[in-house]
Amino acid sequence: MAAGVAAWLPFARAAAIGWMPVANLPMPIAPTNKNKHQDELIILNVSGRRFQTWRNTLDRYPDTLLGSSEKEFFFNEETREYFFDRDPDVFRSILNFYRTGKLHYPRYECISAYDEELAFFGIIPEIISDCCYEEYKDRKRENAERLMDDLEDNKDSKLPNMTFRETMWRAFENPHTSTMALVFYYVTGFFIAISVITNVVETVPCGYMPNQRDIPCGERYTEAFFCMDTACVMIFTVEYLMRLFAAPSRYRFMRSVMSIIDVVAILPYYIGLVMTNNEDVSGAFVTLRVFRVFRIFKFSRHSQGLRILGYTLKSCASELGFLLFSLTMAIIIFATVMFYAEKGSSSSKFTSIPASFWYTIVTMTTLGYGDMVPKTIAGKIFGSICSLSGVLVIALPVPVIVSNFSRIYHQNQRADKRRAQKVQKARLSRMRISKSGSSSAFLHSKRNGLNQSLELTQLPYYKMKLSPQGSLEEDQQLKKTTSLLESQHHHLLHCLEKTTNHEFVDERLYEQGYMQTALQNFPSQSPSLSSEEGITGTCCSRRTKKSMQPLSATHTHSHTHNLQELSALHIQCGERQALNTSRSSLNLMSDESGSLNCKSSGLVTTAIITIPTPPSNNSRASPDAPPPPNPDAPPLPNPGNDVVKISAL
Amino acid sequence: MSVPVKRTQWDEDLSQFRKDHGLSKKVLLNCCLVRRIISWASPKQKDSVEDELELSAARHRPEALEQLEAQTRFSRKELQILYRGFKNECPSGVVNEDTFKEIYSQFFPQGDASTYAHFLFDAFDTDHNGSVSFEDFVMGLSILLRGTVQEKLNWAFNLYDINKDGYITKEEMLDIIKSIYDMMGKCTYPTLKEETPRQHVEIFFQKMDKNRDGVVTIDEFIDCCQNDENIMKSMQLFENVI
Numbered sequence: 099m100a101a102g103v104a105a106w107l108p109f110a111r112a113a114a115i116g117w118m119p120v121a122n123l124p125m126p127i128a129p130t131n132k133n134k135h136q137d138e139l140i141i142l143n144v145s146g147r148r149f150q151t152w153r154n155t156l157d158r159y160p161d162t163l164l165g166s167s168e169k170e171f172f173f174n175e176e177t178r179e180y181f182f183d184r185d186p187d188v189f190r191s192i193l194n195f196y197r198t199g200k201l202h203y204p205r206y207e208c209i210s211a212y213d214e215e216l217a218f219f220g221i222i223p224e225i226i227s228d229c230c231y232e233e234y235k236d237r238k239r240e241n242a243e244r245l246m247d248d249l250e251d252n253k254d255s256k257l258p259n260m261t262f263r264e265t266m267w268r269a270f271e272n273p274h275t276s277t278m279a280l281v282f283y284y285v286t287g288f289f290i291a292i293s294v295i296t297n298v299v300e301t302v303p304c305g306y307m308p309n310q311r312d313i314p315c316g317e318r319y320t321e322a323f324f325c326m327d328t329a330c331v332m333i334f335t336v337e338y339l340m341r342l343f344a345a346p347s348r349y350r351f352m353r354s355v356m357s358i359i360d361v362v363a364i365l366p367y368y369i370g371l372v373m374t375n376n377e378d379v380s381g382a383f384v385t386l387r388v389f390r391v392f393r394i395f396k397f398s399r400h401s402q403g404l405r406i407l408g409y410t411l412k413s414c415a416s417e418l419g420f421l422l423f424s425l426t427m428a429i430i431i432f433a434t435v436m437f438y439a440e441k442g443s444s445s446s447k448f449t450s451i452p453a454s455f456w457y458t459i460v461t462m463t464t465l466g467y468g469d470m471v472p473k474t475i476a477g478k479i480f481g482s483i484c485s486l487s488g489v490l491v492i493a494l495p496v497p498v499i500v501s502n503f504s505r506i507y508h509q510n511q512r513a514d515k516r517r518a519q520k521v522q523k524a525r526l527s528r529m530r531i532s533k534s535g536s537s538s539a540f541l542h543s544k545r546n547g548l549n550q551s552l553e554l555t556q557l558p559y560y561k562m563k564l565s566p567q568g569s570l571e572e573d574q575q576l577k578k579t580t581s582l583l584e585s586q587h588h589h590l591l592h593c594l595e596k597t598t599n600h601e602f603v604d605e606r607l608y609e610q611g612y613m614q615t616a617l618q619n620f621p622s623q624s625p626s627l628s629s630e631e632g633i634t635g636t637c638c639s640r641r642t643k644k645s646m647q648p649l650s651a652t653h654t655h656s657h658t659h660n661l662q663e664l665s666a667l668h669i670q671c672g673e674r675q676a677l678n679t680s681r682s683s684l685n686l687m688s689d690e691s692g693s694l695n696c697k698s699s700g701l702v703t704t705a706i707i708t709i710p711t712p713p714s715n716n717s718r719a720s721p722d723a724p725p726p727p728n729p730d731a732p733p734l735p736n737p738g739n740d741v742v743k744i745s746a747l
Numbered sequence: 748m749s750v751p752v753k754r755t756q757w758d759e760d761l762s763q764f765r766k767d768h769g770l771s772k773k774v775l776l777n778c779c780l781v782r783r784i785i786s787w788a789s790p791k792q793k794d795s796v797e798d799e800l801e802l803s804a805a806r807h808r809p810e811a812l813e814q815l816e817a818q819t820r821f822s823r824k825e826l827q828i829l830y831r832g833f834k835n836e837c838p839s840g841v842v843n844e845d846t847f848k849e850i851y852s853q854f855f856p857q858g859d860a861s862t863y864a865h866f867l868f869d870a871f872d873t874d875h876n877g878s879v880s881f882e883d884f885v886m887g888l889s890i891l892l893r894g895t896v897q898e899k900l901n902w903a904f905n906l907y908d909i910n911k912d913g914y915i916t917k918e919e920m921l922d923i924i925k926s927i928y929d930m931m932g933k934c935t936y937p938t939l940k941e942e943t944p945r946q947h948v949e950i951f952f953q954k955m956d957k958n959r960d961g962v963v964t965i966d967e968f969i970d971c972c973q974n975d976e977n978i979m980k981s982m983q984l985f986e987n988v989i
Contacts, residue, residue, distance in 0.1 A: 105832025108988045109884070110854045112891035113867050115899055116906045117927060118981040119972055120951060125981040128988075137828065198835075534856070590854060593984075598928050598947075600935040602857055608934035 104158055104583055111586065114593050121597035129585040141179035142193070147186040148179070155196050158583065162220040164196065188215040195221065203230040209237040224528060235524075266344035283400070286337055290396050293330040296323060297390050331367045334360065334393075356399060363393040403507075410503040417502070421495040425462070428491050432458045432484040439477040446473065457481075462488025541604055807840035809881040818882075819889035826885065833881055841878040844868050858932030866926060870906040892988055899982050900969045914962040920948045 111128075118125070140156070142149040142164075159165040174181045182189070188207060192215065195201040203212060203226050216223055226234050260268070269279035300316030300323055316323050338360045345351035366386040398404040411418065433454035440448040447470040448454045457470040461484050472481045595601050809815065815826055837846060844865065851864040871879045871887045890898050905911070909919045924944045931939065955963045955971045972978045 105835055106850050107854070108829075108832075108892075109888060110851060111985050111988050112888050113851075115891050115982065115985060116867065116870075116903055118984075119900070119903050119907075119968070119978055120924060120927065120947070121977075121981065122947075122950060124977050125984055128984055130987065587854065594855070594927070594930060598931055598935075598943075600928075600931055600937060600939060600943075602931065603934050603936045605934055608936070608938070 107583065107586055107590075111590050114590055117593065117597040121593075123596045123599060125596050126589060126592045128589050129582065142189075143174070143177070143179045143181045144184055144186040144189045145182070147189075149189065149193055151193065151196065158196060158199075159221075164192075164219060166220075168220070184218060185211065185215060188212055192216070192219050192221065195225075200227040201225050201230075202227060203234040205233060209234070209241050213238075263344050264346075266340065267346060270341055270344060282337075286333065287397070287400050289330050289333045290393055292326065293334075293390070293393050296326050296330070297393075327367060330393075331364050334364045334396075338364070356396075359392055359395045359398075362389050363396060366390055406507055407503070410499070410506050413506065414499045414502045417495045417498045421492070424491050424494075428462065428487060429455055429458045432462070432480065432487075435480050436472060436477060436484070439480050440472055440474055443473045443477070448472075448477075458484060461485045463492065464488060541602060807880050809840070815882065815885060819885050820893035821885065821889060829885060829888070830881060833884060841880045842884070843878045847879065855930045855932075857934060858930040860930045862922075862926035862929055866906060866909065866923060869909070870902070892985060896973070896979065896982055897969065900972050901965070904965050904968050914964055915968070916962050917948055917952060920951060920963075921945065924948055924951075 137152050137154050139150050140153050142151070156164045156169075163169055169180055172180045172182055187204075188211065191202050191204060201221065213223065223234065269276055269282070273279045273283035301314045303312030304315040304318060338357070341357070341360075342348060342351060351357055366389050369386055398408065433451050436457060437448050437451045437454045440446045440454075448457065454470075457472075459465075460467050460470075461481060464485060466485075472478050591602065809830070812823060812826060815821075816823055819826070821829065834840070836842075836850060842850075847868045848861045848864040851867065852860040854860070868879065869875075871883050873883055873886070887902075890902050894902070904915070907915045907919060907923050909922060921944060924947050928939060928944050928947075933939075952961075952963065954975070955967055957967050957971070972982075
């Protein structure tokens with residue numbers, strides 16, 4: 099329940115008078131405001147800056163430092179104010195949270211300082227309101243990544259005992275870590291350059307043979323080039339094998355792009371070695387030599403920018419695809435048009451539509467070689483339209499790609515989509531939690547039996563049986579577990595239940611109850627059972643603490659509050675115990691009607707079953723107190739003491 | 748444009764006005780003409796009334812504390828606390844129906860409180876102007892929390908009587924009860940059935956409708972409630988809310 103709306107709770111409760119004439123059941127007693135003193139201003143002195151607020155404002159959130167009694171530790175007797183030695187600027191946001199129910203994150207604030215303040219005042223960051231939550235999460239992630247980077251850097255310099263393999267891998271990945279690595283880095287770089295230059299120079303014509311045309315240097319100085327090639331390939335092979343050896347995950351290394359490039363770069367040489375100097379095959383072999391140019395990609399290990407370019411292209415796949423697609427469409431359209439336009443003219447180069455593709459591409463990219471030109475007037479008109487539209491079609495996706503590149507270059511937005519999904523999921527789950535929070539709070543307190551304690555009609559003779567100790571404990575727990583506001587809200591919901599003669603239940607329990615059909619009654623023995631399970635934790639791992647509560651609720655209610663309600667189905671334990679298959683319950687089945695498969699249905703019974711509960715169970719029934727470690731005290735029936743009601747209208 | 752008949756009347760008015768205010772004819776004509784031109788040239792003037800209404804709705808200030816103290820049964824301090832809460836949630840000073848529904852729904856997260864909130868809104872909005880100001884709010888609360896049992900029952904009757912004709916019919920009651928059951932939501936124990944509200948209405952009518960004429964009048968209602976102990980007790984329930 100939002101804090102702002104807390105101010106309207108009195109109104110909602112007053113409006114509940116509208117239900118009263120319609121209700122057929124008596125209403126529960128309203129929780130009283132024990133300390134009825136008038137609302138007072140309290141002074142919070144945070145490092146000299148004084149903030150003042152009503153005490154009630156702070157009490158809205160009892161599970162934070164300021165809302166609970168923890169703030170008494172900071173009370174300064176002489177000045178009669180609460181002194182906190184913390185940052186007053188951040189405290190402003192925190193106090194606003196109490197006032198408005200929304201926690202905001204100021205952008206100028208350092209994220210770790212803010213987190214510390216939140217932790218000090220006991221406020222969880224997840225309740226930051228939507229307007230500031232994205233910013234907060236972004237900053238937090240950036241900070242975390244920066245920390246991790248720092249950590250890695252530090253880690254690099256201080257890991258004395260790594261295996262040889264790990265040292266090698268680190269040397270390969272970060273060349274600046276050791277001199278050896280640096281030397282290796284430069285050597286491989288040098289050889290890559292040599293290899294590329296060799297490939298290029300091989301094809302340059304150098305010198306004349308007397309009776310032949312120019313021959314390329316590769317054919318003239320075959321041995322020299324062959325030696326150079328061999329040397330480079332040796333180096334590359336050795337490097338590849340060393341990387342393979344040092345890689346922490348060989349399979350992953352082999353699949354990575356860089357290693358594929360390495361392999362493709364050196365493979366042609368080996369294939370060439372293997373193959374004989376056969377005329378037919380050498381044609382294919384020559385083609386393979388083209389792959390030697392891939393050696394130039396090995397430079398990407400040496401250049402960050404190249405890697406980013408490659409990464410950008412990969413991430414802009416959709417834009418590139420769009421570019422390609424729109425270009426293809428335009429090319430086909432214009433080629434068709436040009437073909438039919440030029441069909442009439444003689445000696446036209448536009449022999450077919452695919453032939454016109456070349457013209458269209460050259461025109462659209464504004465190259466204009468001039469090898470194919472339209473001659474008819476229609477052709478010229480369409481040709482000009484084609485060139486104009488080419489500029490547009492190409493100009494559209496390119497800025498997107500450029501901006502992508504710059505974005506990636508400046509920041510690491512690697513998991514943008516993933517982050518958006520996570521944020522969306524987190525937001526939805528937070529909204530769900532806050533919505534179910536208030537309803538589950540009511541159900542929780544119902545199960546704790548606190549509502550049961552506030553019934554209007556208490557027949558006097560049962561009061562004698564009330565052990566004063568028990569009720570005192572109950573009171574204490576009441577104070578501890580719910581604030582006044584919450585108890586008033588729960589009282590309101592309880593009145594609604596009474597008006598309609600139906601009860602609120604949990605979603606999953608509603609499903610269970612819906613599916614099952616018989617109703618059986620359950621005795622208060624079960625609290626002892628449940629507490630036993632709580633301690634021994636026997637077979638039922640499914641039993642959570644929550645499911646333990648309802649039984650204790652019934653039990654508490656029957657023991658201490660003895661309601662003689664002849665009007666509603668009171669057993670709430672029912673559906674919650676549906677899946678109880680604990681050993682202890684099976685054991686006790688013989689004693690009591692311990693089949694805890696309470697099922698719900700529309701059936702109502704009018705029986706009243708008296709089942710006893712020994713007073714010792716009272717302490718066990720309190721929701722927050724841990725069950726005492728003597729589980730094996732099966733309560734014996736002493737008839738006539740307590741009544742568990744299962745009657746109905 | 749003006750027809751001859753109008754013209755003569757205007758002349759009369761003009762001369763009267765001139766006599767009363769001692770203005771020269773020309774000056775008067777000029778400013779009248781200017782105003783006419785302006786009113787003809789500018790778009791529909793009746794917006795000004797609505798603007799005024801909106802302005803006043805946007806920044807409604809309640810009557811002075813003393814006046815409210817006299818009209819309601821709250822003490823000064825209580826009124827202060829009430830106003831602070833009210834203003835916090837509705838800074839503009841009035842609640843319209845949507846905000847009202849939203850606020851009320853926050854207290855009943857499991858069900859749909861909008862229908863009942865609508866009925867409540869009608870009951871609080873005594874002058875039926877579509878918004879609940881602080882005065883309406885506080886008057887209503889004064890009856891509910893500090894009124895006599897008679898007044899409270901009167902208020903409840905007013906709430907149930909949707910069309911405010913002095914009779915509660917079965918249909919009206921069914922609407923009210925359905926809206927109350929709606930607030931429970933889906934997940935209830937035992938599960939809500941279709942005929943539960945109808946049955947509830949039957950029970951109510953059996954109790955309240957003494958002369959079996961199918962409607963419940965205010966006297967039947969008050970009589971019957973005063974004789975029912977449960978209802979009387981529960982009416983006293985919320986005494987200490989503020």
